[in-house]
Every structure is written in C-alpha cells, then in structure tokens.
Amino acid sequence: MDELSEDLDLLPATRRALSHRIAVAQSEGRAPSVSAAVARGGVVVWEGSRTSVPGHGPDGNVQYRIGSISKTFTAVLVMRLRDEGLLDLADPLEKHLPGTRAGEVTIAQLLAHTGGLAAETPGEWWERTPGSARPELADVLGEEPFRHAPGRRFHYSNTGYTLLGSLVEALRGRPWEEVLRAEVLEPLGLDRTSGAPQAPHAGGWAVHPWADVMMPEPLEDLGLMAPAGQLWSTTRDLARFAGFLLRGDERVLGERTVREMRTPASPPEPGIAESGYGLGVQLTVDGGRRLAGHGGSLPGFLAALWVSEADDVAAVVLANCTSGLPTSTVAAELVAIVAAAEPRFPEPWQPFREADPVALELCGPWYWGTSAHVVRLKADGALELGPLGATGRAARFRAEADGSWTGLSGYYAGETLRAVRRDDGSVGHLDLASFVFTREPYDAQAPVPGGVDPQGWRGIG
Structure with missing residues (x-):
C-alpha cells in the first residue's frame, strides 16, 4: 500500500469554490477587478481573478497598491535591526531618532x-495629497502628536509607522525603500513589489455608491508616509511573503522572530473582541481559526493577506476600488474554504532517535496541590505540561543550556520550570514560577508551601 501523502494541488471542487467566492465578491463589491491567490505549504496552489472588462482578467503578476500591508514590511526591517543588536524594542525612540x-x-x-x-x-487627507506637503517629521506629527498616554491602549497610528521608517533610514543611512529592496524584497524574490507602480499594474478607481459609474483616483507619492502605505505588489509576491511570515527565512528573519511578530503585543480594539495586533501584524479569529496578516487600503485600492499557521494556508485578495469590497473577509473565507474542504494532513508520528534522559525523567503525572497534570516530551524536544481534567493551565517549554526550561505559551510563557532533585539525585518535585508540582498530591516529602498536615489524608469523623 502506498504511503499517505498530501498533494498540494487542490481538488476541482475546491478550486471552483474559490473561483465562485471571488466572483461573488467582485459582483457584490462592484469592483473593477479582483485578483486573488491561495498558497498551501508555501506554494501557490490557486490563482483567480474577476474583472468588469471581458477577456481582460488580471493574473498573479499584475500590481495593485497594497496600502497598510506596507507596515508589515516596515516591521520586518525594524526586527532585523533588533536581531542585529542595533536596537532593543524597549528603547525609546529618542535614543535612535532624537528630536521628534x-x-x-x-x-x-x-x-x-x-x-x-x-x-x-x-492637515489635508494624506492619502490623497502629495508627500511634498509633509516634507519633515514635524509636518507628519503636528503640534500635538499624542492622543493617548503611551502604552495605555491600542490606537492604530499611520504616523507611528512613518517614525519607524525614519528610524530605519537613520540606522541604515539609506532611504527606506532602498533598504527594503536590498534586505527583504531581493532575498525573498519579491521582484514585483515596489514603491512606484510597474507595468502591468491596475488603475485605482472610485465607484459611485448609488450608481454603476466610476472615476479614477489620484495617484500620489506618499513621501515620509511611505513606510505606512506606499507599496505596490502582486498576489504571487504577497503569497510568497505570506509563506515567509509563517516560516521565516534566515536571509531576512528567522522563524523565531516571525513567530514573535505574530504573537499578540496589544489588546483587541474596543468593540472588536476577536481582533488584536502583534509586531507589525494584524491578528484575528475567524470561525475559530486564528489568522495573522494585514489589510490595506488607499484611494482606489483594497488589499488583504491572511495566513493560518494551523492549516498552513495563506490567501491574498487585491482589488482596485476605494471601498465596497471586504477584502479581509474574502481572504479569510478563501483560507476557510481550503482548510475545510482539504484539511491538512498531520505530520506522521515519529519516535525519538535518542531522547534526552533528563527530559524523559520528567514525563508522566504531576500534581499542583490536588490538580492533576501530565508532562509529555514531544519529538521536537519540547516539554508539554497540561491538565488531566477539563480545566487548568497548559504550556510548552523549551530546554535551556543550564538544565531549566522556559515557557513558550499560555500562562507560563517566559516563566522558568526547574526539576529539583533530592540528595540521592532523583527528581523530588518541579518548581514552576514558585509553584511546586509533586508526584503525589501534597507529597509530604516535598517542600509544599504552608506544609502538609502530618495526619495525612483521611475521611470525615
């Protein structure tokens, strides 16, 4: 019998469902054109488009303006600076870009x-006016740059990403777009992503809200605001970029750093319970599925990119209209179509070739007070701690050189797990952020805080 394998090619029914979804989006959203792509396993497995011009549908090589997806590219540059040791994320901006x-x-x-x-x-709407109207950072920020106290709440800020772009320029000594091309676009092979449109590209249109007529939108160079929304790209380039956001690429950023970017760093917006933000990456939950990516808009264009790590599926949707088509919703639905119709094959179970004997010694049941937990050693070398009952705290832990373990998720993220040994060398208990886990509930031989009643367990009477 042949070994089970996952074919990246999509089934005809799945492809039809994807094509139908963007056909409905273009029709109901009244967009001059829509271009979309889906990637699975880091490979583009479907492309589709719909247009109001018969026989003239865009393909995955046609550029659209991607608006705020540009912010994610800017964030990648900043994280590169951090990984190189040129800055710390906790640094105040003044340390590297004084006088703002x-x-x-x-x-x-x-x-x-x-x-x-x-x-x-x-001043005037920056997306529809030339960047020359804001030649200095003082023109971008104004006399009163703040709306809230720093660090108190999420408040989406285009001006903040202008500052980040200027930070990149200050530390690299070159223009933002030049740095972006050399450090991100060229290494990842994104040769159809640029600051200015390159043929073939779509034109941006405003569609009348109450009549089936439209007019062209102005095309402006955003100047200092470019790091917040300047870029043009294609569905193929963005699908490739989506794969990078899932897996990383050591030529740009490693997997650990892109995972950090996808980790929540700010609370959800008030009134939007399932929305949040990482480091340059929007986060959402759609139909129980966790997605990371970004949306974008500029006059004449709408864009969205979402990736689902659990399904290893990414979707990109680009349209050339100012409003009316919910690209973020459509992209999330494209991910859901593939994930539901052709669910990801789990990786085959593989035993360790050589398990760490210290880690293996920690496996099995442990008790935090009377709450039963179990520690498991996974094939990737991580420890997993989870409750045996319906409720309780679960986490994964990474081994450290000193024999301790660092929490990677959940309540214990960043906390330290240590195995504390008895005089004979055996493990007596686990210390996790001061919590004592014992092999028996309230083990009298372990240093349980508050001590253990010397009479032990007993009934009533």
Whole structure:
C-alpha cells in the first residue's frame, strides 16, 4: 500500500469554490477587478481573478497598491535591526531618532500601535495629497502628536509607522525603500513589489455608491508616509511573503522572530473582541481559526493577506476600488474554504532517535496541590505540561543550556520550570514560577508551601 501523502494541488471542487467566492465578491463589491491567490505549504496552489472588462482578467503578476500591508514590511526591517543588536524594542525612540516630539514612545509601542500617537497626520487627507506637503517629521506629527498616554491602549497610528521608517533610514543611512529592496524584497524574490507602480499594474478607481459609474483616483507619492502605505505588489509576491511570515527565512528573519511578530503585543480594539495586533501584524479569529496578516487600503485600492499557521494556508485578495469590497473577509473565507474542504494532513508520528534522559525523567503525572497534570516530551524536544481534567493551565517549554526550561505559551510563557532533585539525585518535585508540582498530591516529602498536615489524608469523623 502506498504511503499517505498530501498533494498540494487542490481538488476541482475546491478550486471552483474559490473561483465562485471571488466572483461573488467582485459582483457584490462592484469592483473593477479582483485578483486573488491561495498558497498551501508555501506554494501557490490557486490563482483567480474577476474583472468588469471581458477577456481582460488580471493574473498573479499584475500590481495593485497594497496600502497598510506596507507596515508589515516596515516591521520586518525594524526586527532585523533588533536581531542585529542595533536596537532593543524597549528603547525609546529618542535614543535612535532624537528630536521628534514623540521620543518617549518605545519601538515596541510603535510596532504594536500602543504608542498613543494620532492615527493620521494634521492637515489635508494624506492619502490623497502629495508627500511634498509633509516634507519633515514635524509636518507628519503636528503640534500635538499624542492622543493617548503611551502604552495605555491600542490606537492604530499611520504616523507611528512613518517614525519607524525614519528610524530605519537613520540606522541604515539609506532611504527606506532602498533598504527594503536590498534586505527583504531581493532575498525573498519579491521582484514585483515596489514603491512606484510597474507595468502591468491596475488603475485605482472610485465607484459611485448609488450608481454603476466610476472615476479614477489620484495617484500620489506618499513621501515620509511611505513606510505606512506606499507599496505596490502582486498576489504571487504577497503569497510568497505570506509563506515567509509563517516560516521565516534566515536571509531576512528567522522563524523565531516571525513567530514573535505574530504573537499578540496589544489588546483587541474596543468593540472588536476577536481582533488584536502583534509586531507589525494584524491578528484575528475567524470561525475559530486564528489568522495573522494585514489589510490595506488607499484611494482606489483594497488589499488583504491572511495566513493560518494551523492549516498552513495563506490567501491574498487585491482589488482596485476605494471601498465596497471586504477584502479581509474574502481572504479569510478563501483560507476557510481550503482548510475545510482539504484539511491538512498531520505530520506522521515519529519516535525519538535518542531522547534526552533528563527530559524523559520528567514525563508522566504531576500534581499542583490536588490538580492533576501530565508532562509529555514531544519529538521536537519540547516539554508539554497540561491538565488531566477539563480545566487548568497548559504550556510548552523549551530546554535551556543550564538544565531549566522556559515557557513558550499560555500562562507560563517566559516563566522558568526547574526539576529539583533530592540528595540521592532523583527528581523530588518541579518548581514552576514558585509553584511546586509533586508526584503525589501534597507529597509530604516535598517542600509544599504552608506544609502538609502530618495526619495525612483521611475521611470525615
């Protein structure tokens, strides 16, 4: 019998469902055109488009403006600076970019939109006016750059990402787009992503809300605001970028760093319970599925990119209209179509070739007080701690060189797990962030805080 394998190619029924979804989106959203792509396993497995011009549908090589997806590219550049040791995310902006009037904000707060800065620039609508109208950072920030105290709440800020772009330029000594091309676009092979449109590209249109007519939108160079929304790209390039956001690429950022970018760094927006933000990455839950990516819009264009780590599926949707088509919703539904119709094959179970004897010694049941837990050693070398009952705290732990373990998820993320040994060398108990886990409930031989009643367990009477 042949070994089970997962074919990356989609079934005809799945492909039809994807094509039908974007056909409905283009029709109901009244968009001049829609272009979309789905990737699975890091490979583009479907492309589709729909257009109001018969026989002239865009393909995956046609550029659209991607708006705020540009922020994720800017965040990648900042994380590269961090990984190189040129800055710390806890650094105040003033340390590296002095004289902005927003210098107290930390780099992490700018990445996560928790710096309290204004959402938009003062003066005219910046997306429809030339960047030359805001030649200096003072013009971008205005006299009163803050709307909230730094670090207190999520408040989406385009101006914050202008500051991050200027930070990149200050530390690299080159223009933002030049740095982006050399450090991200070229290594990842994103040769159809650029600051200015390159043929073939779509034109941006405004569609009348009450009549089936439209007019062209102005095309402006955003100047200093470019790191917040300047880029043009294609569905193929963005699908490749989505794979990078899942797996990393050591030429740009490693897997651990892109995972850090996808980790929640700010609370959900008020009124949107399932929405949050990482470091340059939007986060949401759609139909129980956790998604990471970003949406984007500029006059004449809408864009969305979502990835599902659990399903290893990514979707990109681009449209050339100012409003009316919910690209983020459509992209999430494209992910759901593939995940539901063709669920991901789990990796085959594999035993260890050589298990760590110390880690193996920790496996099995443990008790936090009377709450039963179990420790399991996984094939990737991580320890998993989880409750045996319906409720309780679960976490994964990474081995450290000193013999301890560091929490990677849940309540114990960042906390230290240590095996405490008896005089004879055997493990007496586990210490997890001061909590004592014992092999028996309230083991009298372990240093249980508060002590253990010397009469032990007993009934009533």
